[in-house]
Amino acid sequence: MPSTSNLNTRLVVAVAASAAVVLSAPFLGQLRAYLRAAFPGQFVTIVGAALGMALAGAFALALARIHYARAVRYGVIVASTAAAVAYALATQSGVPEVDVVERVHFIEYGAIALLFYLAFRPLGDAAVVVLPILAALTVGTLDEWLQWFIPNRVGEARDVFLNLAAIGCGLAFGVALDPPPAMAPTMQPRSRTAAAAVGAVFTLVFAGFVNAVHLGHLVRDGEVAFRTHFAWEELHRLSRERAERWRRDPPLTLRRLSREDQYLDEGLWHVRERNLRWAAADYDAAFLENQILERYFAPVLDTRSYATPEPTRWPAPQRANAAERAKPRREFVSQAEPYPIVTVWGGRRWVFWSLVVTVVAVLLVGAWRPRWRGHA
Numbered sequence: 001m002p003s004t005s006n007l008n009t010r011l012v013v014a015v016a017a018s019a020a021v022v023l024s025a026p027f028l029g030q031l032r033a034y035l036r037a038a039f040p041g042q043f044v045t046i047v048g049a050a051l052g053m054a055l056a057g058a059f060a061l062a063l064a065r066i067h068y069a070r071a072v073r074y075g076v077i078v079a080s081t082a083a084a085v086a087y088a089l090a091t092q093s094g095v096p097e098v099d100v101v102e103r104v105h106f107i108e109y110g111a112i113a114l115l116f117y118l119a120f121r122p123l124g125d126a127a128v129v130v131l132p133i134l135a136a137l138t139v140g141t142l143d144e145w146l147q148w149f150i151p152n153r154v155g156e157a158r159d160v161f162l163n164l165a166a167i168g169c170g171l172a173f174g175v176a177l178d179p180p181p182a183m184a185p186t187m188q189p190r191s192r193t194a195a196a197a198v199g200a201v202f203t204l205v206f207a208g209f210v211n212a213v214h215l216g217h218l219v220r221d222g223e224v225a226f227r228t229h230f231a232w233e234e235l236h237r238l239s240r241e242r243a244e245r246w247r248r249d250p251p252l253t254l255r256r257l258s259r260e261d262q263y264l265d266e267g268l269w270h271v272r273e274r275n276l277r278w279a280a281a282d283y284d285a286a287f288l289e290n291q292i293l294e295r296y297f298a299p300v301l302d303t304r305s306y307a308t309p310e311p312t313r314w315p316a317p318q319r320a321n322a323a324e325r326a327k328p329r330r331e332f333v334s335q336a337e338p339y340p341i342v343t344v345w346g347g348r349r350w351v352f353w354s355l356v357v358t359v360v361a362v363l364l365v366g367a368w369r370p371r372w373r374g375h376a
Contacts, residue, residue, distance in 0.1 A: 010119035017115050018139040021108050025146050029256045032101070044096045051103055062177055069179075076176035080169040084110070087165045109163045110170030112136045117174035120194075124182035127191035129171065131198055136167045138202045145209040151260045156339040157214060160206070196367030200360045207356040215349060216341040218333075221295060224288050226334035227341040228266055235296045238263045242299040254306040266337075267293065267300030271312050273336035283325035288332040290314060290322065 036043050059077075066073050084106065092099045116132035123131075140163040144155030187195060216229045230238065242263060251264060274289035293301050294313075301313035314322070345351040 010115075014112070014115035014119045014135070018112055018135075021112060022139060022143045022146055025143060026150050026256060029150075032097075044100050047100045047104060051100070051107060054107060058173070062173075065177055073176040073179070076172050080172035080176070083165070083172075084169045087169075091162075105163075106166040106169075109136060109140060109166035110173065112139055113167040113170030114174040114177075117171050118178065121174075121178065121180050123188075123191050123194075124180050125184040125187045125191050127187050127195050128180050128183065130187070130195050131191075132171055132174075133164075133167055134195065134198045134202050136170075137161075137163065138198070138205050140167075141202070141206050141209050145205075145212065148209075148213050149259050151254055151256060151258060154338065155209075155213060157206075157210060158339070160209075193367045196363045200363045203356060203360050203363070207353070211349060211352065214340055214342050215352065216343060218343040219296070221292075223329055224292055224332050224334070226270070226292050227337050227343060229262055229341065230266075235263075239296060239299060243302075246299055246303040250303050251305045263297075264300060264305065267297035268305075268307050269336040269338065270297060270334065271300065271308065273334065278322070283322055284327045284329060285332065287319075287322040287326035288329070289334060289336065290319065292334060292336075 032043070035046060039046060062074075062077055088099075088103060088106070091102065093102075113132050113136045116135040117128065120128055120131045137160065140160045144157075144159050147155035216227055217231050218225055218227055219232050219235065228235065251261065270289050270293050274286050274293065277283075277286035277289060298313075300308075302311050304310060
């Protein structure tokens with residue numbers, strides 16, 4: 001049986017590191033801006049050097065700790081490193097600053113998985129693998145959820161599961177660095193209960209994230225339709241409220257340590273989509289995107305902001321030109337949203353949450369049932 005105090009200490013370290021990763025998200029943009037201003041043109045070099053030092057330290061630690069079964073353990077480290085490199089090459093954007101930040105993100109989640117592995121390593125059964133994955137995915141979900149609230153950042157469910165590559169590499173490195181004392185293929189009752197509890201936490205956190213970010217409404221208005229986080233009535237209320245507020249205090253400054261204005265953000269989606277469609281000579285789509293803006297996001301068109309230094313409402317001649325060029329459509333569904341917004345069940349979120357509660361209940365009942373039988 002593993003030492004409870006040792007397990008608890010390591011778990012506290014893993015949780016503290018996870019909290020630091022999540023809570024640092026609002027400040028990373030400011031740090032990047034500072035580095036760019038202080039060292040013009042050297043941002044990628046500085047961050048890349050820091051990553052190199054971190055990796056060199058990890059490999060030095062492995063060399064110092066691995067004294068037996070070296071071929072297998074070094075082989076696992078080489079394989080995990082090769083997988084990380086392959087993932088980096090497959091997902092690179094071609095923009096050096098973006099790519100080096102993604103590498104930092106990858107190292108972060110590899111380290112989180114490693115710390116949770118070291119915390120659960122004494123359990124000596126399949127939970128050694130299952131628990132770090134679930135815990136790290138929970139941390140990744142909280143990180144993406146917080147990013148969704150931060151101006152100029154985007155969080156979505158796809159990115160949560162992209163972290164699995166980093167989690168897998170970190171977990172493999174941990175197994176090679178410090179193999180578990182034993183590895184039963186199944187889980188003991190204590191481990192099964194822990195896995196069910198962490199699985200339930202992950203399910204609830206991920207469901208809350210999906211509820212906030214990916215569940216929404218399909219608003220239909222004549223020939224146009226678009227997906228949004230807001231119901232029809234709320235869009236009109238927000239339009240009136242923002243028009244009044246922005247007359248006095250337009251959003252001219254990007255405040256990274258503040259909550260994202262999702263109404264403004266959605267309006268900017270449609271401004272970008274309208275402009276892209278116009279540039280591509282897709283005049284009917286551009287005209288219909290503009291109709292969505294005029295009907296639901298008029299304050300975004302008429303207000304200068306940190307994203308649009310000048311108002312973006314079309315002048316009357318351009319609008320007339322677009323209307324003349326536009327071809328009639330039976331229905332136009334906007335594709336402006338940068339990540340999926342799901343509108344199933346007619347917006348009845350209670351159906352979604354009923355499914356979530358059912359999954360959590362199955363997890364918990366399945367984990368505790370053997371203990372109940374043992375006491376029968």
